[in-house]
Amino acid sequence: MTVPLVTILDDEPAIRTMLADALTEAGFRTMAFGRATEFEAALRQANPDVCLVDLSLPDRDGLTLVHRLALEQGATVIIISGRAQVQDRVTGLELGADDYIIKPFDPAEVVARIRARLRRGTPAPQTGEVARFNGWTAHFDRYVLEDESGAETPFSHAEGEVLRLFLERPKRLISRHAMQEALGGAAGESFDRAMDVRISRLRTKLREDPKNPRLIKTIYGAGYIFLGDVGWG
Known part of the structure; x- marks a missing residue:
């Protein structure tokens, strides 16, 4: 090792x-x-x-x-x-x-x-380094999102942590508390604002409509839910 x-x-x-x-x-x-x-x-x-x-x-x-x-x-x-x-x-x-x-x-x-x-940062046993969802491919080994045409958009390690969390729990509500437990960091205003920024950036990179996102939905007062169909490997 x-x-x-x-x-x-x-x-x-x-x-x-x-x-x-x-x-x-x-x-x-x-x-x-x-x-x-x-x-x-x-x-x-x-x-x-x-x-x-x-x-x-x-x-x-x-x-x-x-x-x-x-x-x-x-x-x-x-x-x-x-x-x-x-x-x-x-x-x-x-x-x-x-x-x-x-x-x-x-x-x-x-x-x-x-x-x-x-x-x-260690991948969960059931997942790998490549995930496919709704015409996108996320390469966690290279920190890039690839669209159907092959065009690539980089994402940061921190954004990748949030994206992986969504992709490992599709169509399930993820509360702010669950995100804090999974991703670490002290709960509070700075964590909440950092999550808001990372999710906003992910939506932009996934070309989501900010007023009506299709993949990453905000459930006000509860958390977030990822609505895509995900395949690993």
């Missing part, structure tokens, strides 16, 4: 060392970087399972980097930041981050969050 690789991007050497030590002791492989340019260069050779990203970087806007990682890299992206405002957390999640940890933190909490994310 391959040991998961966690990359750490933070400009504070003490934090990089603390995280690397905790993760190594927990059985992960690690690579640590102080600048975004070094981190991005390493990604040309490495395929991390989890990226820990600080938002306050000396050479790059952290939020922009998070958004690109979520769309292109396919790794789980966890923000670690001193920015504690609700809006900062919401923005990070909206841009595709999978989790948001506020400094100062306990390294054991980071390890636990990473393990939980990796468990949630």
